[in-house]
Amino acid sequence: MTAPWHGRAAAVATLTFDVDAETPILAAGGRYADHMTTMSHQSYGPDVGVPRILDMLDELRVPATFFVPGWVAEHRVGLAASIVDRGHEVAHHSYSHRSPVTMTPVQERADFARALDVFEAQGIEIRGHRAALWGASWQTPGLIAEHGLAYDSSLMGDDRPYRIATDTGPIVELPVHWSLDDWEQYAYVPEPHVGSVIESPVKVAEMWRAELDGMRRYRCLFNLCVHPFLSGRPGRIAALRGLIEYALELGDVAFARCRDVADAVCADPAISPRTLTPPPADVYSP
Amino acid sequence: MTAPWHGRAAAVATLTFDVDAETPILAAGGRYADHMTTMSHQSYGPDVGVPRILDMLDELRVPATFFVPGWVAEHRVGLAASIVDRGHEVAHHSYSHRSPVTMTPVQERADFARALDVFEAQGIEIRGHRAALWGASWQTPGLIAEHGLAYDSSLMGDDRPYRIATDTGPIVELPVHWSLDDWEQYAYVPEPHVGSVIESPVKVAEMWRAELDGMRRYRCLFNLCVHPFLSGRPGRIAALRGLIEYALELGDVAFARCRDVADAVCADPAISPRTLTPPPADVYSP
């Protein structure tokens, strides 16, 4: 194949859902398990948000990718399978949702492998990874390659897919960005401190539409990240639906699962692996 | 009765007013009693906001529920009765407005009972409870059942009412959410740190209307929480009035007191009590 990764589309949209459930809160402190309201706020994601999102995707006939922490898949048996059964992709989102940059290399390696064990035991095939809190370390790409996965989706070095060289072979990067994430717009919890504003879905849809329109000009990857416990709520899922309908009407936006984009990137001869290294920081105190 | 809890309505709206007065500030430190401006900011709620809200509800002929801390009812004799006399419900909102998750189980139990003593002495019948700061502990539902109340309104596990099993029988949960709360939109005080933004009522009404429209699609409970010291102000109560008028014009939104919704939920055979437990958090530090 010699087609460009985006085919004939002006932009490619990957709808991704990070099914974090309780993990981002518990990762900030196990004591938050005592907070019944906060735990109920998080369980809304898999319990109410995910089924509602799956129904919406069915109605609109668009594919999606669900990044699931191993801990969530393990404690909600059947959740990952219910997603795959509807034709969507389930991908690796750490085991415990602790950011790699807060773990030692040994801890990150163990957490990474533990999630794969959970999915393997459930018969879920994994092709890609997204770092918890998008906190990739310089070790992360190598772990992905080493475990035979095809892609990562945690970096921001471009708004088009790229490839990263590692010691055990190249991986594809499907870049994300905080402006295409619903967390910074909607996430409010009194504690731990994860966010402090609650925006209107009208503003959020307006902003995402502006980015989609801009991306069509530059043939980018519209890699949207939403959380079922946030965007599963009635007014917000309506805004998300409106955005998808807008993209469908444009006619030049292709929807795809992350794994399919990764395959297309590997088949695009114009994209060569980049070697990435930390910046020299000697002038700065460590 | 075999009718669904929502009757024939597309969504049910419970207008709830948390009459906190000085308590959220004092609960952050008794020394704030010395701050005359801040105390005046809080007293505006019962002194100016509540009468204005009661007049508006009369004009629009919609019922509401007022969650009142026992401390407020105790120090403003006649306030709770003035609400009940207008046909609205008064409900339990703790005694001191300290969050249950910041108290010991013994403290929470004592605070809970003390509020009921205040209301009993004033002849106010209490049927439901809302945790201060929506900080329910896993003990809270049991306390509610134990004292013979019918419902709680502090959790977020769904956007439709549900029932919770406790050791002393089931209670109804009328779920809340921070996005249907005016606190995150309007609450600003230099200290203590309770919030830092002041949004336009135009944005707030837009957001709440989007949620109401979404909820009509999924037959949800539009459980709006506003604070008289915040939404009692002239521009904000106008926005709230506009939202209520919008819902009335739709024709498919029913307005009810929380206690009436709780009764309807108990009579709906499709809603069985759920047994809720804390998530296993052993992988996380306590």
Add this chain to the structure above:
Amino acid sequence: MTAPWHGRAAAVATLTFDVDAETPILAAGGRYADHMTTMSHQSYGPDVGVPRILDMLDELRVPATFFVPGWVAEHRVGLAASIVDRGHEVAHHSYSHRSPVTMTPVQERADFARALDVFEAQGIEIRGHRAALWGASWQTPGLIAEHGLAYDSSLMGDDRPYRIATDTGPIVELPVHWSLDDWEQYAYVPEPHVGSVIESPVKVAEMWRAELDGMRRYRCLFNLCVHPFLSGRPGRIAALRGLIEYALELGDVAFARCRDVADAVCADPAISPRTLTPPPADVYSP
């Protein structure tokens, strides 16, 4: 006189300008005097903002009140007189812009008197006071009465003027509110932490107009507080001008200096002094 304080107007507007200059920053730490950029940001207020505001008020023919810290009047000789010469009122805004609740009673008393000394030396007649940072203590009203001033403008117990009893006689309160202040909308400085958002003047004007419209319904005091170093900027003063023009076109909004409103309140027989006391906070830790 037996006329109501607002005369025949639906609402009365007091345009107030807090000419803080460097004081709110220096009050957070004298070391900030070393920050040349931050100091220039503050000096913009009296140097650029005030003349521009005075010109706008001339063009629109509306009176205003300028609250000036004694320190600012002292170090910018001629500033206060230049305001009075244009027909506007200059009022007391502390000497050093330290909040009363952060000072001992003795310190507050000394700071209060020192400002009056500055104005007396410059021949500026003072009739009213606004606490720095709106941080009035329970001692503040008494200090105002004791020094023979007519009014305060630092509290939030109502949105209509009221009177406060003190040991040395009653004073008038012209209440403020954070939602009618430009600080929470525009104030951004990297440090000290005084604010973190910069809103569009479009949003701010929309919010203030909503409040003015609501206040006309309830015959309130539209007591707007803006800062020359913030709202003196070109896009923001245009929004302020548009708001004033809107109010003028309504025809039922009266513009007045604070001292004139205070006189009208004193002449309104329906307004009796209130005795205000701190709330009982014994249940809360000090």
Add this chain to the structure above:
Amino acid sequence: MTAPWHGRAAAVATLTFDVDAETPILAAGGRYADHMTTMSHQSYGPDVGVPRILDMLDELRVPATFFVPGWVAEHRVGLAASIVDRGHEVAHHSYSHRSPVTMTPVQERADFARALDVFEAQGIEIRGHRAALWGASWQTPGLIAEHGLAYDSSLMGDDRPYRIATDTGPIVELPVHWSLDDWEQYAYVPEPHVGSVIESPVKVAEMWRAELDGMRRYRCLFNLCVHPFLSGRPGRIAALRGLIEYALELGDVAFARCRDVADAVCADPAISPRTLTPPPADVYSP
């Protein structure tokens, strides 16, 4: 020449791009070099944002000024030249992007000179300076004059250019302001804490347009500061393009490089150097 600095234009627009890359993050702690995601977020600026911005400027035929830290020019050889080659100005933005007010005078002096060494080695002629984080010290103007540069662009004492006297001669100040900066609107990073909101480009363009319109009334310098790692993103650059197109259509806004404005200011006989000194802060604790 006796023409006013702005010629016949109602306002003069200087489009300035601060090509910070990794420096603002590393200046907050060298350990952030370990955060691969965050580093990729920053490298997007020179790698994706700058080329995209240069193309847009070509299409619209408007000149611009790029403030580049010496560290960035040093580690990305060819970057500064690629900007100059397109007809734009490259200016001094410190070596390490540490704020002068966080350095000792000796450190600031060394950092200042080190950046000039880098540019000299690359054959890039430097005429002006902007302090990192707009954190100018009272020593900064003197350093600029001493090294023979013509202008600074870090202060906020006016919204029209002014001149500052120093011991080694006067410099021109092209004032900035946080409301004409994209940082406060778009900058979000989980850590270090550099910002916490992500606004819609629609709001940002609306706010900047309001300021431009206001500035045309007062013949100001519309000194816009944007960052390639922020405003280089597709939806945001579209908003920026729309703003520039709006200004071009107005017909009374002149676009210029900073150095050209500085020359025009020097040639304007109505602008005399001001002597600036720190405010007396003895009443405040240091």
